[in-house]
Amino acid sequence: MAIKEIKETKKPAANTSQVTQGGASKDEQIGFHKGSLSTLAKEREEMLKILSIVEQLMQMHVSALKELGVDLEKIAKQQAKSEPLEQKL
Numbered sequence: 001m002a003i004k005e006i007k008e009t010k011k012p013a014a015n016t017s018q019v020t021q022g023g024a025s026k027d028e029q030i031g032f033h034k035g036s037l038s039t040l041a042k043e044r045e046e047m048l049k050i051l052s053i054v055e056q057l058m059q060m061h062v063s064a065l066k067e068l069g070v071d072l073e074k075i076a077k078q079q080a081k082s083e084p085l086e087q088k089l
Helices: 026-067 072-082
Strands: none
Touching: 026 072
């Protein structure tokens, strides 16, 4: 069996956009980056929603502990004094 060489033919770029070294036109790259930013903005919004829920849950637990007589500030101060300086860095 003989090995055939396949030569790729490149399509000419559209008149309105230039082909870059990566092979994608400038318009394609712009579209890609805009789409990525849109997706990431939506992801950030969802992350903020999750963070808000976590904060609310933490506040509920802090309130419940205060009602039960647990002084979290006192405990935090005691832990800060007992931790060696190396762990704080």
